[in-house]
Amino acid sequence: MRHLIRAEWTKMRTVPGWPIALLLAVLATIGLGVFTAAGNHSSCGGATTVCPPPTTGPDGAAVDDHFYFVHRSLDGDGSITVRLTSMSGQRRLPDAVPGVRRVDTGLVPWAKAGVMIKDGTRPGASYAAVMATGTHGVRLQYDFTHDVAGSASRIGPGSPRWLRLVRTGRRITGYESPDGHRWISVGSTSLHGLPARVQIGLFAASPGALHVARADLGGSIETIRYSSTTARFDHVALEGAAAGGWRRTDVGATIDPDGSVHHPGAARASAGRYTVTGVGDIAPRVDGMAVEKTLSGLLVALLIMIVVAAGFVAAEYRTGLIRTTLATDPRPGRVLAAKAVVIAGATFAAGLAATAATLPIGTHVLRDNGNTVLPVSLLTDLRVVVGTGMLLALIAVLVLALAALLRRSSGAIAAGVALVLVPRILATTSVFPDDVARWLLRLTPAAGFAIQQSIPTYPQVTAHLVPQSGYYPLSPWAGLAVTAGWAVLALVLAVVALRRRDA
CATH class of the missing domain: 1.10.357 (Tetracycline Repressor; domain 2)
Structure with missing residues (x-):
């Protein structure tokens, strides 16, 4: 042979045409x-404008990290427990008449609200969160690229969901419960490099509303428009050495030229109840x-x-x-x-x-x-x-x-x-x-x-x-x-x- x-x-090698x-x-x-x-130029390219590099997660992958966070500092081990009583949303619809804006109520499939432990509030920092979503049930997500499915429960009138996140050293475990007594583990993970002091709290986020239209030749054209999620929590309980009062951070928000936040989130508290509104996503980035x-x-x-x-x-x-x-x-x-x-x-x-x-x-x-x-x-x-x-x-x-x-x-x-x-x-x-x-x-x-x-085909990406x-x-x-x-x-x-x- x-x-x-x-x-x-x-x-x-001896037939000249082939080599x-x-x-x-x-x-x-x-x-x-x-x-x-x-031949590919971005609007921020050139000698006078510097393009910001993409936000990267703990493993170096490009990520989106934009959400509204109501949080406190936690030193060492601890937990947070909440009851998520409702989720509602708004989403931009395609314009039926050019220039006339249309907005509809409803959650996008990967709207997210729940509890989170995060290494500070800088975009791209390590985190773990247990959450309810628009149509994908309860999930444990961590460090952007990881997604673990829980129950298929959807939050609605008369069907709240209890969520709990527990930290023991570097191990973070997420739980869900229909009544606050019978707890079911969604999953757990070890976040390497997680410091002793972390931020723990409530959050809400809403990826853009995806609309897919048929192209002229049979393919498809996609557009993503603004959406928001509003989540309502009560029975908020913290265990562990939590320091200071509740703070509010619009993590990863875009700042307009006039200094204002572009599509800001919000939060308000009354008699132990918290309402958190967020936009953006916490997921791997694929637009690039x-x-x-x-x-x-x-x-x-x-x-x-x-x-x-x-x-x-x-x-x-x-x-x-x-x-x-x-x-x-x-x-x-x-x-x-x-x-x-x-x-x-x-x-x-x-x-x-x-x-x-x-x-x-x-x-x-x-x-x-x-x-x-x-x-x-x-x-x-x-x-x-x-x-x-x-x-x-x-x-x-x-x-x-x-x-x-x-x-x-x-x-x-x-x-x-x-x-x-x-x-x-x-x-x-x-x-x-x-x-x-x-x-x-x-x-x-x-x-x-x-x-x-x-870039992997991440199912949790809109x-x-x-x-x-x-x-x-x-x-x-x-x-x-x-x-x-x-x-x-x-x-x-x-x-x-x-x-x-x-x-």
């Missing part, structure tokens, strides 16, 4: 990626540029690699050299496997080099132009870079097998484009309805593009998380596994065909 791989590698084509693929990825990044947006040139590079992979087999059928190759080793399965190893290795190396160069250069250009680039961990960056190389290698193997089946490079190229590029383009543009787009990226070899998704926005229906590695399955299937069929025709 080793001598076959060496022979196929010799063919690859040159792979080099062009690398240059196309870098050049088009940087060109596209250079993902690092994979710099890989716009990859589709051009992929088309070049499809041509190379198809020609790596079909050229031998066209010239008759396949007989010489099979005479060297009459087992067609081993010959095809050697070709697959070489084409996979060559395209993997090209994809790795192209992606590793494009990501840092492209993101640097985006930031210089004032764009918010959502930060990701080093492991995620590595997964995007290495995974993209693997994706290209698998697609090259798929096309190689198609060329062995069809014996024509034109047919293999057309089939590769139809199976990979066309579904990817149709699913990520406003052509098909969202459900159709999702199924295209579940069933076709284009599913492997999920390996490039750097956003339209569809392929058009860069969110895939399968997890990164599951999507790549679908592409691998197609490549393996095509190879098996090609080996069977070769044995029947060339034995």
Whole structure:
């Protein structure tokens, strides 16, 4: 097998067109990626205006941290218990008449109200909270990216919910109760680095009201409009060394040029009852540029690699050299496997080099132009870079097998484009309805593009998380596994065909 791989590698590197084509693929990825990044400008970019960096959470991810907080200091262990008696809300509706504002009553699905322990009041600080939501029941959420479901209870007239949050060292445990006597644990977590003194209290928040409209070509267009949540609490009880009186903080509020708070929250207290109104969200941030947006040139590079992979087999059928190759080793399965190893290795190396160069250069250009680039961990960056190389290698193997089946490079190229590029383009543009787009990226070899998704699909985020926005229906590695399955299937069929025709 080793001598076959060496022979196929010799063919690859001695035919000038193939190495040159792979080099062009690398240059196309870098050049088009940087060109596209250079064309993206934010309104706060330039020499005279400095864009504020995104707020980051404890794990370095970009987050939204805007809510109204009624709080006191707590030293050491302690707890807070409340009864949440009602939640109501307002939300902006699409304008029926341009310029005429419409407001409706009602909660958005991820409206939040409950009790929280937080490391101070600075945006992005570590926290844990147990809360009721608009339509998703009771939840324990902590450090923005973590969400634990409790009961499906919804707060309404005659159906209050008791909530409790207990701190023991770094361990925070959330509880809920229908009557204040029978307590059910929602979940617990350890917040590493939580100081002895924390802020503990009541909060309310309301993400924007999401409206999704059908686009002209069948996709969708989303808009998010202002909403607010008002929560009413009573039976507020604190245990532990709570210091000072109740304070009120509009955490993460936006300050208008005149110094006023943009869409302020509010709170009032009367006879042991607290009414808290909040706007904003406490969740991972997804409105910004993902690092994979710099890989716009990859589709051009992929088309070049499809041509190379198809020609790596079909050229031998066209010239008759396949007989010489099979005479060297009459087992067609081993010959095809050697070709697959070489084409996979060559395209993997090209994809790795192209992606590793494009990501840092492209993101640097985006930031210089004032764009918010959502930060990701080093492991995620590595997964995007290495995974993209693997994706290209698998697609090259798929096309190689198609060329062995069809014996024509034109047919293999057309089939590769139809199976990979066309579904990817149709699913990520406003052509098909969202459900159709999702199924295209579940069933076709284009599913492997999920390996490039750097921002997870968080269920607790108010956003339209569809392929058009860069969110895939399968997890990164599951999507790549679908592409691998197609490549393996095509190879098996090609080996069977070769044995029947060339034995």
